[in-house]
Amino acid sequence: MALKKTTVMVDEEDLALVKEAAAREGRPESEYFREAFHIAALRTRRWSEDWDIPRLDFGGPVTTEEIDRAVSDGVADAE
Template sequence: MPLKKTTVMVDEADLDLIKQAAARDGRPESEYFREAFHLAAMRSRRWDQDMDIPVLDFGHAVTSDEVDELVRESIGGETKDPR
């Protein structure tokens, strides 16, 4: 993807944090700014049509205990006997 050069005014404290992170992580500062621009661009996207998101009907309200149990099962943790 071709890159376009631009100038942006930023808070001095934020810039200092980016400089520190770049030095600590061994990454160029520009990577942090490209990542931030990408996140902002994705956040601002709008679609012309509704998303086709399936609705799951379990026949009852799902409790937090059921969600916790399913998460534990999916990561291979111990589970409680549902009976």
């Protein structure tokens, strides 16, 4: 990954929090800013084609109680 240097203006309080986290976690401050830029870049992406998301047919409406039961059963099975 090629890196390019840039200058940005940031809120003083945000910068202080990043500095504290970097010191606490032993990471360079620049990693936090690269991560933030990456997240911002991902949020700007747009796709020209529709996503192929399958539709699920449960044969009728699903109640809140049925969802709660399915989640509880799934958690119990995972334990």
